[in-house]
Amino acid sequence: MTAFAEIGVYLVQTAITLYMLAMLLRFLLQLVRADFYNPISQFLIKITNPLVLPVRRVVPGFGGLDFASLLLTLVLQLLGILALLWLLGAGLPPVSALLLWSALGVVGLLVNIYFFALLATIILSWIAPGNPNPAIMLLHQITEPVMAPMRKVLPPMGGLDFSPILVFILINIIQIVLRNLAQGVGLPSALVIGI
Secondary structure (H helix, E strand, O other): OOHHHHHHHHHHHHHHHHHHHHHHHHHHHHHOOOOOOOHHHHHHHHHHHHHHHHHHHHOOOEOOEOHHHHHHHHHHHHHHHHHHHHHHOOOOOOHHHHHHHHHHHHHHHHHHHHHHHHHHHHHHHHHOOOOOOHHHHHHHHHHHHHHHHHHHHOOOEOOEOOHHHHHHHHHHHHHHHHHHHHHHOOOOHHHOOOO
16 A cells, blocks of 8 residues: 555545544434533534535434434445545445445444543543533433443442443443454455444
């Protein structure tokens, strides 16, 4: 691979991943009913609206969920894979493989969002407990629906919450399954955007 091709691959992966991240966060924030008026929520809505609003006319939400942003995340993943295949000079795989690769990438990105959100929540609980920062509040709103069931399995003991350990174990299991599925469907490692 030439230096220009490598730079192109890096730039495409970065741009697509960042916009996919914004789209998926928009979907997650609606899923967990996060604060709509939070400045970070407003930022995500403003940068994703140019694509979401036209698609929403065709793909309406259901039950308060924004399926347009989820579909756009999948399409962005697909376009990213196609762009990377083109930059690498590879042939086009079957459409079914492209759709599977895209779905695996989106699920992988979702798992990574939860991994880093949970890690940030834990660290911030040590260094800034009770801080009303908008980012900290959104992190809490995203992770709490996952953490609450785990606290029922492993309640806090002596003021310490060990339930994140269970969530990290679950995340690692999901990542192992995703990696094996990716290998099983022939997903080249150079195309992995979310896993």
